[in-house]
Amino acid sequence: MSEFKPTVIQTYPKLGEKITQDTLYWKNYKTPVQIKEFGAVTKIDFSPHLPYNYAVTASARIHIYSRYSQEPVKTFSRFKDTAYCGTYRSDGKLIVAGCEDGGVRMFDTSGKAPLRQFNGHNKAVHVTHFTSDKFRIMSGSDDYTSRLWDIPNSTEIQSYKEHTDYIRCGCTSNLNTDIFVTGSYDHTVKVFDTRTDQSVMTMEHGQPVESVLLYPSGGLLVSAGGRYVKVWDMLKGGQLLVSLRNHHKTVTCLCLSSSGQRLFSGSLDRHVKVYSTATYKVVHSFDYPTSILSLALAPEDEMIVVGMTNGVLNLRHRKQNEEKHEFAPKKRRPAYRYFVKGKDYVPKQDDILVSKPVRTHLKKYDKLLKSFEVSKALDVVLQQEIRVRTPEVTVGVMQELNRRGTLKNALAGRDEKQLSLLLSFLLRNIVDPRFCHVLISVAEIISDIYFPVIGQSSVIDRHFVKLQELIERELDYQGELMEVLGMLDTLFATMTSKKELLEPENTANNVLKQQQTESMVTT
Known part of the structure; x- marks a missing residue:
């Protein structure tokens, strides 16, 4: 039986803060x-x-x-x-x-x-x-x-x-x-x-x-x-x-x-x-x-x-630097021979290497996925401290559920509060370029499952309306960007054609100047 592989959470680059002497000085409070x-x-x-x-x-x-x-x-x-x-x-x-x-x-x-x-x-x-x-x-x-x-x-x-x-x-x-x-x-x-x-x-x-x-x-x-x-x-x-x-x-x-x-x-x-x-x-x-x-x-x-x-x-x-007491007892450190012990040891031909098995510690959602409790695993990553601070973990678990073919089962059977939580997460992250390819599939599955209950809860209806408006607005932005891209392509093509037309004239002028120079030198 193959060993369980933990869920792969994709990492994204973060913008680092520029650290200066002023930053270190004024943050020391x-x-x-x-x-x-x-x-x-x-x-x-x-x-x-x-x-x-x-x-x-x-x-x-x-x-x-x-x-x-x-x-x-x-x-x-x-x-x-x-x-x-x-x-x-x-x-x-x-x-x-x-x-x-x-x-x-x-x-x-x-x-x-x-x-x-x-x-x-x-x-x-x-x-x-x-x-x-x-x-x-x-x-x-x-x-x-x-x-x-x-x-x-x-x-x-x-x-x-x-x-x-x-x-x-x-x-x-x-x-x-x-x-x-x-x-x-x-x-x-x-x-x-x-x-x-x-x-x-x-x-x-x-x-x-x-x-x-x-x-x-x-x-x-x-x-x-x-x-x-x-x-x-x-x-x-x-x-x-x-x-x-x-x-x-x-x-x-x-x-x-x-x-x-x-x-x-x-x-x-x-x-x-x-x-x-x-x-x-x-x-x-x-x-x-x-x-x-x-x-x-x-x-x-x-x-x-x-x-x-x-x-x-x-x-x-301002934080005060803790000064060490002059007469404080010094902690005894290991002797020099402790660090160089075994430095010159060379393994012999008959030695047998016994490797200790590495124990992997699984996250809570991985433990639930290992026991096929997909709905509970999704609940874990929808907790506030995870979905707000590290949304990439929530999206990574959703992607893993989709790969296993159990995403629909994990999303089904949810009450009004849980469904509202899911829709709020979608509204916050669905237009993020890092997560949109996964969350669009999640939004389609949720729409298919809970379409019959639309109209029974004003909270859920409001979330669906906001989601629809958000996607329509994003499609409008994409359409405008495509129009701008088409305009830029036209400008670049026009500039390239003008450059190609000017090159033969420049070449002819250079040849004429060279001939005139040679004739003057000969004269």
């Missing part, structure tokens, strides 16, 4: 940790000093979370309405935030009540930042104005009203205490110098500006709005260097890595793109479950924090 906030997370800001806690602005609260425990260590809730843009000062001791009622509040990180409150805006304040000298605050509001406030005296120093729409983003320079930038829904980005009464530079972004970012050197400015991320050269009067369009929905936030060599952009399309600041090409991408509103990186890129529209805070910690 743990499973995300999620924290539910009270509303959409509009701003995330890390403290510039140890222990690098981060402030999360959501709804009418600002939570300060510990970087390692993910527990709130401080909460500021003295807001009458929605809070915006909770931002640390460069020494990490103060936080400033705007409010829906037009107020600007400043808090001490070790207290609870506001230390200062600045009133002057008459609409929501979405932008607040400390200047680099630590004694002034810049703010931008929906009343189209940007203002400068003095912290010790709680007074307004200066007011600018050059924008013609809401001011929703801004930043201050780390090098120059008098420079700050604002971005507005009037499609412009303006650079202000507090020593003058008007803006010193204006860039047309072309879309409502959602976020601006000034490089630490102060030479480059990045603006985000619409689907575009644009980089401007500040040293050349705001000249546009590059325009990036890698998102398919509005870009909402920008961030730089700790080294400054990678630029991050988050969007409503649920993606975070990582760009190289040398070439401005996408080197990596992160996917998230919902639209992204805010983004921040911890020092040394130790953690990525993303805030989303559904109020979820997503945290990814």
Whole structure:
């Protein structure tokens, strides 16, 4: 009796992912940790000093979370309405935030009540930042104005009203205490110098500006709005260097890595793109479950924090390399002679080789096929983990059943749930070029067997209608492709005929030129 041969499952080539240094670096994060906030997370800001806690602005609260425990260590809730843009000062001791009622509040990180409150805006304040000298605050509001406030005296120093729409983003320079930038829904980005009464530079972004970012050197400015991320050269009067369009929905936030060599952009399309600041090409991408509103990186890129529209805070910690203890006992290894044992042994003439029989381990569906339980074998490969992840196994078993002539028996006698599962598998894979030659036969057998029951179940009828529409659509595609192929054949034939007609003329011209050359040489 011949030995049972396992089912041959055909393997197909897979497209490999290009592995780069950026891929290895940015994929080295743990499973995300999620924290539910009270509303959409509009701003995330890390403290510039140890222990690098981060402030999360959501709804009418600002939570300060510990970087390692993910527990709130401080909460500021003295807001009458929605809070915006909770931002640390460069020494990490103060936080400033705007409010829906037009107020600007400043808090001490070790207290609870506001230390200062600045009133002057008459609409929501979405932008607040400390200047680099630590004694002034810049703010931008929906009343189209940007203002400068003095912290010790709680007074307004200066007011600018050059924008013609809401001011929703801004930043201050780390090098120059008098420079700050604002971005507005009037499609412009303006650079202000507090020593003058008007803006010193204006860039047309072309879309409502959602976020601006000034490089630490102060030479480059990045603006985000619409689907575009644009980089401007500040040293050349705001000249546009590059325009990036890698998102398919509005870009909402920008961030730089700790080294400054990678630029991050988050969007409503649920993606975070990582760009190289040398070439401005996408080197990596992160996917998230919902639209992204805010983004921040911890020092040394130790953690990525993303805030989303559904109020979820997503945290990814970098994996730490496990260091081996200096005094850990070393595992004893075999001696050198263990590895070279028998190396010089030469078999003798009278030696007999006794081979150990190789035991083959059969898959579950092969065991059922071996015992001629064809229907159960098909049920096994129609389980979700097999039919979804490895459909080639399901198709391979169907092909084996067809080769044995038992495919019709395996498909017959199924109830509504099992038949619906089969039809769903066909709808998903019948137009796949790898499987269509097998699944077309399966579809024909199913149609022949279950044609009498059509009309008795709305679920089965709906699946058959979808299958019919899918096949008709595929036939239309094939017909259009055949028409295109015929057009290409006609073009190629025309080009070939023209080439053949031109060749005799070229040959005659070459012969005439050669004769003229010879006569000139003779003369």
